[in-house]
Amino acid sequence: MDAPDTALQGRDTTITGWLCVAFELGEKSWKLSLGNGVRAPSRCTVTSGDTAAVLTAIAKAKARCHLAADAPVRSCYEAGRDGFWLHRWLAPHGIINLVVEPASIEVNRRARRVKTDRLDADKLLSMLMRYYGGERRVWAVARIPTPEQEDERRLHQELGRLRQERTAHSNRIRSLLVLHNLRVERIGGRAWARWWAEHAAQLSPGLRAEIERESERLSLVATQIRTLEALKAQQVRDGVQPAIAVLARLAGIGTGGAWTLVKELFGWRQFHNRREVAGCLGLAPTPYASGTSEVEQGISKAGNKRARWLMVELAWSWLRFQPASQLSLWFNQRFASGGKRSRRIGIIALARRLAIALWRYLQYGEIPPGATLKPSGSNAVAT
Template sequence: MNAPDTALRGQDMPITGWLYMAFELGDKSWKLSLGDGVRAPSRCSVAAGDTAFVLTAITKAKARCGLTGQVPVRSCYEAGRDGFWLHRWLTEQGIANLVVDSASIEVNRRARRAKTDRLDSDKLLSMLMRYHAGERRVWAVARIPSPEQEDERRVHRELGRLRQERTAHSNRIRSLLVLHDLRVERIGGRTWVGWWTQHAARLLPGLRAEIEREFERLSLVARQIRALETMQQHQVRSGAQPAIALLTRLAGIGTGSAWTLVKELFGWRRFHNRRELAGCLGLAPTPYASGASNVEQGISKAGNKRSRWLMVELAWSWLRFQPASQLSQWFNQRFAVAGKRMRRIGIVALARRLAIALWRYLEYGEIPLEARLKPLDSEAVAA
């Protein structure tokens, strides 16, 4: 029996009477593939961000396919550096758009395969048709945040970058000082001023000037970090962030960690069960079972990496500040007596369980068993 006779047997064909459009987004130009599922797709190249030309391409594609009137248009593109502005613009034009996860797109498994932007856009177009024909699991579709929800993620992400810059500036100053056998415990503050005044004369003018410029950049970054952290504390204490304030009541969870969890994970995403939550965090198991081979490959590491890293750090913090909780007792019974490798494996399992417990705490008000709550802040109560 030939493959063409069986490839589409028992499957829905693409819904005709619609126009399908796939974007392959680039820095300078976009590649568009447009088709109706009957004729061969038409292709065109658009200058990046030229939305007027996109509408023109849609009009020409409708005329080519013989589609008249208010014909539904379905489009898609891969999630990437362009973010979600294009999705919102397409929605305003009445176009049903999908933003898909790049890692979920199927690829040819040959050792050497042809890859061009045209082939990629054609592949997206064919998968878009399959998706609307009923094959919903052909790829993973991203959930689109509102502009306000997307904007709320700016603070903690900027804080993360600033802290990395602070570490880089500090390390650079230490490296320059070690060149002349000078070592300092802390860079910045009152102790630094006295130490630098005492030892700066030992350095040559060029090196001294470079360290001073580096310290100016370090001071600027430190001021910006303090300003953002103060803003976070003020919003939580004033009652403007109730979910964050609720999380910070649990011992072992600070304002910064609670802020990141709410803005990245719990604030705008909706989970129906614990498996969806673990999958979003990339803490879901990844089995490999083929024939007689049955191997557990570990966690998938797919999803929100900021939240996943943070949950592992919070798991260690939970063991320290919540030793009497049921989660900590479970970890100690199963992994604490084992070696370092088992503890590293166990902390990932604890992070997954802790994430589920925090989700139930915020969603249903279920306090983790035997968990200790901090006393209410007097300022928060007054607010």
């Protein structure tokens, strides 16, 4: 077959367009794939975090593609461990960047597909060109928080990790005690100190020393948890977090749950309709319909896992503290009379409806129908 006519004979081949750059970010090195859609992409490897090398590679790629030095540059990379610092560094250099969700990138469906960093970078480059060519749904683009919004999420995320660490230390101590048939109701606090003073002598020196070290770590974690919880409560009392105070006025929602919802979901994301709210939480259905086969695969779980987990917990709490609300009546009428499986399915549906109702409450001031507010000055339920 003859090659297509490229019309290069005696003509100016200068491209008056823009350059696309795809980053494949690694721990030690970055793979860059650069092209303008006309020539084959050029590839290079730079040391991770070497921003000067990135600018040099872009300049060389522009010269290779016969682009002007001030030609616009559009780039992309997958969301991951590097976060958003690279995105914020690219913007002042006039580079329009996209941070894409890795799970939304299409892959080859062969049983044994070839996968290398170079191929991944080339794939990102081709999808970037398709995106700006009009295929806006070729992948999911992450919304970038401001540095202030990202920093505000640190407090409750650290608190969640500390609580997991506290549970791990308690379980470890309890497991070590069971080896000698010693069982205790609560680990930590004054009661634990008294119990340990009475029973420590029954253990071997090595085991006793290990439990004491675990207890010290547990005590440190508990102190940090109390400090962070006090800081959160102080900010709410001082009016620094008005949205959290408003959301916590609803019976069944405590300061902790309101804090997580505002910081992870409602505080910095802009939703246009209820579908976007449910989709961001991953509480959207995932039907599988092909020919005569129709299967419901459950919820997508594609959104924010912290907010999704919390909404399910708040749905159970809502049934307890808001029994006269329209949402609770709907759940009781449709799912309460069924078995455990029916109620588990129904609680997901209730969590989705509750998330939409809370979004409307914060966005437009619409109190969920039938819901009650806490009396002024009452203590919030910790959820």
